Amino acid sequence: MGSALETLCGQAVGAGQLHTLGVYMQRSWIVCLATAAALLPLYVFTDPILRLLRQSPAISAAAGRYARWCVPQLFAYAVNFPMQKFYQAQSRVWAMTLISGAAVAAHALLNWLVVARLGRGLVGAAMVGNVSWWLINAAQFAYVVGGSFPEAWTGFSRNAFASLAGFLRLSLASAVMLCLEMWYYTAVLILVGCLKNPEIQVGAVSICMNYNMWTLMVSVGFNAAVSVRVANELGAKHPKAAKFSVVVAVVTSAAIGLIFTLVTLLARKQLPRLFTDVDLLVKETAKLGYLLAATISLNSIQPVLSGVAIGAGWQSLVAFVNIGCYYLVGLPLAAVFGFKLKLNATGIWVGMLIGTILQTVILVVILFRTKWEKEAMLAGERVRAWGGNVELPTIQETR
Incomplete structure (x- = not known):
């Protein structure tokens, strides 16, 4: 909110x-x-x-x-x-x-x-x-x-x-967009908790989620930075500078994410021991190492794209994208892989990952289609609306 x-x-x-x-x-x-x-x-x-x-x-x-x-x-x-x-x-x-x-x-x-x-x-x-x-x-x-x-x-x-009503509408759009992302990972943990021997499965996934959150903090930093920079530049009517900020943030965050990915792959059998000395839990966590590395790599880009959406005011659009990718694709696939195909936590994580990949691809396409000059004009109108009385449409062709 x-x-x-x-x-x-x-x-x-x-x-x-x-x-x-x-x-x-x-x-x-x-x-x-x-x-x-x-x-x-x-x-x-x-x-x-x-x-x-x-x-x-x-x-x-x-x-x-x-x-x-x-x-x-x-x-x-x-x-x-x-x-x-x-x-x-x-x-x-x-x-x-x-x-x-x-x-x-x-x-x-x-x-x-x-x-x-x-x-x-x-x-x-x-x-x-x-x-x-x-x-x-x-x-x-x-x-x-x-x-x-x-x-x-x-x-x-x-x-x-x-003007609380207008502010509240934009707040709700922001909340829906971000909550759909965060609840996605919570839903995965709940699915894992429904498996047989849930303590070990939940423990393994929770350890991986912790590592993911550690690395995610770097891209969340870029998320905050790019959202501020894009918002500043659009408010100042500098569309080219806004576009350049997006490119710099995505490339830099992806490069750092690549380093984290390599570390995760090389140390996937040793990292769990920082959290537990239970051999069975260490073994189950290590099995998820490759999927964790793929998730870390992807999450070095996706949060930055979400930051661009926040800076530009596209919350409602991205909320619909998240519903489709996460809840109509990712979670159903996670349930099928985890329970129907009996792949357990690994299958659930694969389904989650597919949903995240789809969401990232769609956000990249949206960025390529964006007319930044139009977004700068919309930013000026949004500021004049004093708190977002209306959330104006985006991704339109410049006349």
């Missing part, structure tokens, strides 16, 4: 309308906090929900206990995400990086103390996460109101409650 801010703030900075950023951020706080409140029952009732989805009682109970203790993080992230986009749109990334770096150091120390030394387990890990997230929020908010953004932040304003 907060990714609407990524489009609007970036394009407003490009158009020189810095005074709108503080109001945009406050609108996003309202929308994101309301969304967090709506999601609260999912955290409270995680255990019975997972049992209804036929997950094992042991996994459901542990996940439910952890989720309940993570509720403060839900609201912390609702506050944090809009601030992230406020910083990024103005290229104040280093300030945010220093704050996050200090928080990570404190987080690691607290985890060692509470989880490892005091033995508080999942509950301790959740409590440490709560403290870390709210420390980040406090530091970032202090920097915002401390006078470092004299044009963009002029204090709290009643205007934050104006």
Whole structure:
């Protein structure tokens, strides 16, 4: 829901309308906090929900206990995400990086103390996460109101409650686009949890997902950078610069992804031991090594393309692409390969991968067809609409 801010703030900075950023951020706080409140029952009732989805009682109970203790993080992230986009749109990334770096150091120390030394387990890990997230929020908010953004932040304003309907529509389109991507991987884990001997299968896939997330953070960085750059350049009516930013981001992220892919292939039998010393789990995880490498390679490109979509305001279009590729192709194939053909976790991962490949190909085709001059004009209209009263059509021929 907060990714609407990524489009609007970036394009407003490009158009020189810095005074709108503080109001945009406050609108996003309202929308994101309301969304967090709506999601609260999912955290409270995680255990019975997972049992209804036929997950094992042991996994459901542990996940439910952890989720309940993570509720403060839900609201912390609702506050944090809009601030992230406020910083990024103005290229104040280093300030945010220093704050996050200090928080990570404190987080690691607290985890060692509470989880490892005091033995508080999942509950301790959740409590440490709560403290870390709210420390980040406090530091970032202090920097915002401390006078470092004299044009963009002029204090709290009643205007934050104006044009909420239009802002909410763009927020919903952003949420659908991104949630469809993130829920795709969650759905894969749920499918794996329905297999025989789910603890080993879920453990193997979870380890692979962790490695994938580690490498994905690099391409997510490019996602944020290219979305801001594309939004800035389109808002400033520099279509050629926007197009060049896309090329640079995709090529650079793909090159780094290639390195991660090679490391994964060479160390696929050793990497699981960082997470577990159970030989059976190590063996099952190593079997997924080749698929993990392919996923890492693909995920060095796909998030960057999603970042371009956010910067240009194509959320609704990409949401439809995600529905088709992930939920009409990827997940059905995963179910067929995993259960019907009895390929278990490997088959489920193959189905997931096919859906991601199809989505990436379609996004590349959309980029090739894009008329960037038209997108720059649409960005100007979107900024003037004050929060996205309408999401204008894209990918049209220039007359």
